[in-house]
Amino acid sequence: MDFKNLISHCKEYGFIFPSSEIYDGLSAVYDYGPYGVELKNNIKNYWWKSMVQMHENIVGIDAAIFMHPKTWKASGHVDAFNDPLVDNKDSKKRYRADQLIEGYAEKIEAKIIKDIEKAKARFGDSFDEKQFRETNDRVIERQKEIDAVLARLAAAMKDGNMEELGAMIQEYEIVCPESGSRNWTEVRQFNLMFNTQLGNIAGEEGKLYLRPETAQGIFVNFLNVQKSTRQKIPFGIAQIGKAFRNEIVARQFIFRMREFEQMEMQFFIRPGSEMEWYDYWKQTRLRWHSALGTDPAKLRFHDHVNLAHYANAAVDIEFEFPFGFRELEGIHSRTDFDLGQHQMLSGKKLQYFDPELNESYVPYVVETSIGCDRMFLAMISDSIREENVPDAEGQDSVRTVMKLHPALAPVKVAVLPLLKNKEELTKVATDVYDKLKVSFNCQYDEKDAIGRRYRRQDAIGTPYCVTVDFETLENDTVTIRDRDTLVQQRIKISEISDVVSKSVAMDNLLSR
Numbered sequence: 384m385d386f387k388n389l390i391s392h393c394k395e396y397g398f399i400f401p402s403s404e405i406y407d408g409l410s411a412v413y414d415y416g417p418y419g420v421e422l423k424n425n426i427k428n429y430w431w432k433s434m435v436q437m438h439e440n441i442v443g444i445d446a447a448i449f450m451h452p453k454t455w456k457a458s459g460h461v462d463a464f465n466d467p468l469v470d471n472k473d474s475k476k477r478y479r480a481d482q483l484i485e486g487y488a489e490k491i492e493a494k495i496i497k498d499i500e501k502a503k504a505r506f507g508d509s510f511d512e513k514q515f516r517e518t519n520d521r522v523i524e525r526q527k528e529i530d531a532v533l534a535r536l537a538a539a540m541k542d543g544n545m546e547e548l549g550a551m552i553q554e555y556e557i558v559c560p561e562s563g564s565r566n567w568t569e570v571r572q573f574n575l576m577f578n579t580q581l582g583n584i585a586g587e588e589g590k591l592y593l594r595p596e597t598a599q600g601i602f603v604n605f606l607n608v609q610k611s612t613r614q615k616i617p618f619g620i621a622q623i624g625k626a627f628r629n630e631i632v633a634r635q636f637i638f639r640m641r642e643f644e645q646m647e648m649q650f651f652i653r654p655g656s657e658m659e660w661y662d663y664w665k666q667t668r669l670r671w672h673s674a675l676g677t678d679p680a681k682l683r684f685h686d687h688v689n690l691a692h693y694a695n696a697a698v699d700i701e702f703e704f705p706f707g708f709r710e711l712e713g714i715h716s717r718t719d720f721d722l723g724q725h726q727m728l729s730g731k732k733l734q735y736f737d738p739e740l741n742e743s744y745v746p747y748v749v750e751t752s753i754g755c756d757r758m759f760l761a762m763i764s765d766s767i768r769e770e771n772v773p774d775a776e777g778q779d780s781v782r783t784v785m786k787l788h789p790a791l792a793p794v795k796v797a798v799l800p801l802l803k804n805k806e807e808l809t810k811v812a813t814d815v816y817d818k819l820k821v822s823f824n825c826q827y828d829e830k831d832a833i834g835r836r837y838r839r840q841d842a843i844g845t846p847y848c849v850t851v852d853f854e855t856l857e858n859d860t861v862t863i864r865d866r867d868t869l870v871q872q873r874i875k876i877s878e879i880s881d882v883v884s885k886s887v888a889m890d891n892l893l894s895r
């Protein structure tokens with residue numbers, strides 16, 4: 384399904400709505416609807432269970448969004464959490480300079496793809512893309528140009544060289560997509576933190592930030608948690624919570640939002656052991672993704688070349704979204720940067736006494752950080768598809784189905800009386816529903832023909848539909864329809880709960 388249709392589907396079926404839509408929405412802010420909130424909660428639950436409850440040395444917290452302003456000075460966000468911004472004077476549109484330059488490189492890549500497609504059509508089955516890329520002069524030249532542009536961009540970003548970015552925009556003759564003009568302002572740094580003001584303190588003193596990452600709530604609580612839980616290094620602190628970033632260009636639906644949710648874990652370790660733990664968390668996190676049955680070809684590691692101000696090693700787990708491979712999760716070796724900075728600015732010791740080494744030190748940290756909303760988008764885009772299936776009369780029809788892992792599915796089972804106006808059927812179906820809803824998120828639906836009701840459940844990813852029909856009245860059996868195989872089995876009412884729980888239980892994911 385293409386991306387536009389996926390976004391419409393999310394709205395039509397109550398997963399995601401644009402924020403304050405009656406006022407034409409607020410850019411890059413979204414609300415989760417009735418099925419969206421269920422799916423999101425299931426994602427969070429899977430993360431929390433596997434991260435906190437399955438590790439005896441990881442504990443959770445829920446820190447406040449507002450923090451003392453010095454937190455953000457210490458973390459480096461006041462000085463270094465910037466994107467390079469440029470305005471087009473004609474359209475008055477604002478862009479990220481690095482994205483404009485990346486767009487220029489993507490245009491060259493598009494020309495390469497065109498050449499490849501032409502050659503493919505010419506040579507047919509014998510066409511070898513790798514060989515073509517390595518030997519075709521025009522492609523080689525274009526690839527060289529892309530590499531040079533990206534290397535120059537990386538160097539300018541690393542040095543924070545805004546003049547160089549401006550020069551590149553001019554030199555590559557990049558035009559504003561809106562006005563088509565090259566009438567640009569200078570490139571300047573733009574801090575991504577939202578700020579607000581405390582009511583009782585005027586001026587700079589009362590300036591507060593909305594946290595741009597949840598991690599700092601963990602760092603400043605490091606000793607509180609360690610002492611109150613008597614954890615020994617290595618141990619971790621995990622948190623799920625909102626974060627806010629004033630993204631200059633917010634695009635691609637819930638991929639880049641201004642208000643979003645993070646699931647982060649800081650793992651405190653001995654200095655010098657960071658690469659070992661970095662590798663451990665890389666593999667552990669990839670397994671977490673793979674357990675969901677995500678197409679392995681859609682997941683890959685991407686090592687960072689330009690490291691954030693706090694990291695000495697960093698890798699992304701990338702997912703192939705409908706618009707290409709992009710960061711889904713980050714794993715960062717943050718050294719003792721954050722604790723060291725907080726120690727310096729607060730004047731409070733943030734050290735751990737290691738009884739085995741008989742010495743105190745500021746622990747090193749390996750962090751895993753995943754955006755809950757990005758994970759949501761990954762799950763929707765990996766699972767949604769249009770399929771040809773036979774309808775109730777055996778005729779070919781198209782269904783839209785979300786083949787979500789059953790443990791993540793918003794609704795686990797739908798209970799459907801075959802006919803709406805037969806009280807004997809609706810009465811039994813209501814009883815079945817009342818029993819099942821204690822254990823599972825269920826839905827009772829009696830409106831429309833049974834085939835349409837199946838389609839509605841397919842569209843929201845419900846793994847099972849239970850139908851109460853006339854045979855139910857004779858022998859207490861129902862049909863249970865499997866979303867993926869479409870097979871309908873007749874089972875006893877007393878067996879429904881077992882069949883459903885076997886496949887929807889979170890244990891299926893956690894015990895792998």
Ligand code: GAP
Binds near residue numbers: 643645757
């Ligand atoms: N504490 C480390 C940190 O915040 P990050 O790579 O900037 O690192 C971590 O963010 C994750 O948060 C990303 O991998 C992504 O999934 C998510 N994320 C970051 N910015 C986002 C945005 N504007 N909208 C949605 N998710 C975002």
